[in-house]
Amino acid sequence: MTNHWVDIRNANVIIVMGGNAAEAHPCGFKWVTEAKAHNHAKFIVIDPRFTRSASVADLYAPIRTGTDITFLGGVINYLLTTGKIQHEYVKAYTNAPLIVNEGYRFEDGLFSGYDAANRSYDRSSWAYEMGPDGYAKIDETLQHPRCVLNLMKQHYSRYTPEMVTNICGTPRELFLKICEILAGTSVPNRTATFMYALGWTQHSVGSQIIRTAALVQLLLGNIGMAGGGINALRGHSNIQGLTDLGLLSNLLPGYLTLPGEKETDYQAYIGKRTPKPLRPNQFNYWSNYPKFHVSLMKSWFGDSATKENNWCYDWLPKLDVEYDIMRQFELMGQGKMNGYFCQGFNPLAAIPNKAKLIKGLSQLKYLVVIDPLATETSCFWENHGEHNDVAPPKIATEVIRLPSTCFAEEDGSLTNSGRWLQWHWKGAEPPGDAKGDAEIMAGIFLTLRELYKKEGGAFPDPLLNLTWNYKMAHSPHPEELAREYNGKALADLTDPKDPTRVIVQKGQQLDGYGQLKDDGTTACGCWLFSGSFTEKGNMMARRDNADPSGLGNTPNWAFSWPANRRIMYNRASCDPAGKPWDPNRRVIWWDGAKWTGIDVPDFKPDSPPGDGMNPFIMQPEGVGRLFALDKMAEGPFPEHYEPFETPIGTNPLHPKVISNPAARVFKDDWAMFGKNTDYPYAATTYRLTEHFHFWTKHTRLAAIMQPEQFVEISEELAREKGIRAGDWVKVRSARGFIKAKAVVTKRIKPLQVNGTTVHHVGIPLHWGFKGVAKSGYLANTLTPFVGDANSQTPEFKSFLVNIEKA
Ligand SMILES: Nc1nc2c(c(=O)[nH]1)N[C@H]1C(S)=C(S)[C@@H](COP(=O)(O)OP(=O)(O)OC[C@H]3O[C@@H](n4cnc5c(=O)[nH]c(N)nc54)[C@H](O)[C@@H]3O)O[C@H]1N2
Ligand SMILES: Nc1nc2c(c(=O)[nH]1)N[C@H]1C(S)=C(S)[C@@H](COP(=O)(O)OP(=O)(O)OC[C@H]3O[C@@H](n4cnc5c(=O)[nH]c(N)nc54)[C@H](O)[C@@H]3O)O[C@H]1N2
Ligand SMILES: [Mo]
Secondary structure, eight states, rough: SOOOOOGGOOOSEEESSSOHHHHHTTTTTTTHHHHHHOOHHHHEEEEOOOTTTTTGSSSEOOOTTTTTHHHHHHHHHHHHTTTOOHHHHHHHHHOOOOOOOTTOEEEEEEEEEEEEETTEEEEGGGSSSSSSSSSSOOOOSOOTBBBBHHHHHHHHOOOHHHHHHHOOOOHHHHHHHHHHHHGGGGGGOEEEEEEOOOOSSSSTTHHHHHHHHHHHHHHTSSSSSSSSSSOOOOSTTTTTHHHHOOSSEEEEGGGOOOOTOOOOOOHHHHHHHHHOSTTOOOOGGGHHHHHHHHHHHHHHGGGGGTTTTGGGGGOOOBBOOOOOOOHHHHHTTTTTTOOEEEOOOOOHHSSOOHHHHHHHTTTTEEEEEEOSSSSTTTTTOOOOOOSSOOGGOOOOOOEEOOOOOGGGGSSEEOOTTTTTEEEOOOOOOOOOTTTTTHHHHHHHHHHHHHHHHHHHOOOHHHHHHHOOOSSSSOOHHHHHHHHHOOEESOOOOOEEEEEEEEOOTTTOOOOGGGGGGSSSSSOOOOHHHGGEETTTTTTGGGGGOOOTSSOOOTTTTTTTTTTTOSSSTTGGBBBBSBBBGGGGOOOOOSSSEEESSSSSSSSSOOTTTTSSSOOOOOSSSSSBBBTEEEEEEEHHSOOOOOOSSOOTOOOTTTTTTOOOTOOOOOOGGGGGGOOOOTOOEEEEEEEOTOOOOOTTGGSSSHHHHOOOOEEEEHHHHHHHHHHTTTOOOEEEEETTEEEEEEEEEETBOOOETTTEEEEEEEEOOOOSSSSSOOOOGGGGGGGOOOOOOOTBBBOOOSSSEEEEEE
16 A cells, blocks of 8 residues: 555545455454545445445446556546646656657557567657656656656547446446546645555556556555555455565565676676666665665675675575466466465466366475364365366375464464554464474474585585574574564764764664665665664554544554655645645645654755756656556556456457567467357455465354355356356356356346447355365366466456356
């Protein structure tokens, strides 16, 4: 979230689109109710299904799955053609006036630079036109035909209300009504917030859907404002913490990135990640990259990391490709992977195309599962009749199960969607032989290190030199780990303005990442978390809910990364002169000498208004990007592409380019996509409040509340197919089938799309063959093996099925 949960209360308009917060985030959803009660906020839900969120909305609009870029592109077109944007904000705080390179083109669904053979783009023409002074060119009058605003107008002129209705199936009047309500927040003293989750991310164009919403928010001047922002509602209680700590294959902690295999030169690696400013006098935050990186390496490798050995740069793995979860299973299937560790992860249930997953797991030599429960993954080799029809004697994989605690059985911090690190305390002792995850990992590490010491082996250096200074080597305490993430001084640190004054003594915890150095005198395991465990103690354990501003930002409750900042990009909540756009939403302001306010300024604290410094300091040009330059795989402006399995079989905007031309598909998976002639219905998978994924079916009470697998269809489709409520139905895709009970509902309606009727089939995802609930099929028996071109998040939300009475 750019903002945070409590801040939703400050919004005038709330859009839940691509999510179902009432069901999947029932606790946080209370802030929507508060906004309605105290702020008379208008609450809008846009979803293929009339959800529990929709049931309390002021306005509900249906939409066909996978078409949100068209809807939001239509909103952009409405805002630009009616002029209902926050003009001063757009001109000063976005790249609207910057001029784009002459070589940039968009034609017939493709941007310039497309390489069909590799399904990827040469992105070099998606750039600014540079002036002789080395800075990007700008036209403050917004007249230049190639300034971003004019290219954007041209790009979205195709997204007319007629096109929106034709592609999304949303009735025209409803669409226009939503445009009008959103446009009402283009004035400085009204804001809208977008709350989204998987209904946006789980598409082959997921990242671009989110970007389209960000464009709407920038045009409306809603980023940086209390009650505004783009708010990703995260899933597992600590999934935000997972990405913050770099547990994706291409990341290091704090969103630093692993080198690629060609990046053998340390200086070149650092140089590439420390971009030069694109506008005069712009401060670029990533100029701090070397400080973060060197401090990370000092944290990991201590005295072994020296300037002379480039802080052990050669010890970092170098990536040939990204090892996302789909690639991992692709490699398993090709027999290129020997062993696999699953910690708190049940991929057989969670990843698309079950048949492909079973094939992969069956080819492993060994599989280690670290989990409190007997999951489907750990039991993939068991025969469960129609629900898991495998032949155990043919599977040679050795499966090792290590029983772990669950989060409630240990101390630690959870980072919520609003970026708050909140400390929690153990609620119960672990049962039986279960051990905490840290203890299990420590055990594996210490044993491996011992083996390397005794027997040697290829490349032992990083293992033998890893810092491991815990009181109990076999079981690091969560507080010890948290202190490492915060970071400490390795030498006395002095005040840059007065070198005789020591501000942090050698060995002490740092106050925040502002104190990090690139000379080896600081260690820090994750710069974003610096400030969370200082000499004053555990900031994550703070529980003071005082709210002096009345805007709900409670600065002494837990710790919010970065730097305890509650609203990101908050410099943009003030006009260029440093005065808050809205006197009732004063977040920060310029007091004549410095930036101050009720939040930690997201800006250089002493940089006065008018000195050329722009508010989005994470970008080298300092402004919000309407045009993304080379950052996205499929283009600098979001464009509508159909799901890989489309119920209309064409793309009405450009029939020659139907689906995302830059999405990765493995060779054998092309043949596994279904056509609308065989599988005519649009399917989508989702959650129910009563279950959490695939593990609450192991608890009796949850199993009683939702005992049995079902799918949802409209009354119209039921009639067409002769299906009655409660009938057993068979749902088939090109990858397999499931059987479930039919729920026939008014909450799903057929939509008129591009001259045909599109029916949706709704598939809750919680069932499987382990646990105490009635055994069922894994929903991911049906889903296709393709993901978002940038994040590789699978397309779980839009695929094709057929349905018949079983
Ligand atoms: N009770 C419970 N809560 C949970 C979870 C759980 O399993 N159970 N899981 C947690 C996790 S890990 C996550 S990631 C979150 C997920 O939170 P959500 O994303 O809110 O959950 P979903 O139910 O997967 O999907 C949300 C909605 O997206 C809609 N949708 C599908 N396709 C589209 C589309 O193309 N456009 C639009 N506009 N909407 C679409 C679906 O109809 C559905 O109502 O929930 C978390 N909370
Ligand atoms: N079709 C379809 N598929 C989906 C989705 C969808 O919307 N549609 N959503 C996707 C999403 S967003 C998600 S997040 C995934 C979820 O997929 P998973 O994360 O694989 O699902 P969970 O059942 O939450 O699995 C977590 C496992 O962690 C274990 N666990 C709990 N606490 C601890 C602990 O402290 N330590 C350890 N070691 N284990 C613990 C649980 O017992 C459980 O088995 O599913 C994805 N798959
Ligand atoms: Mo998730």
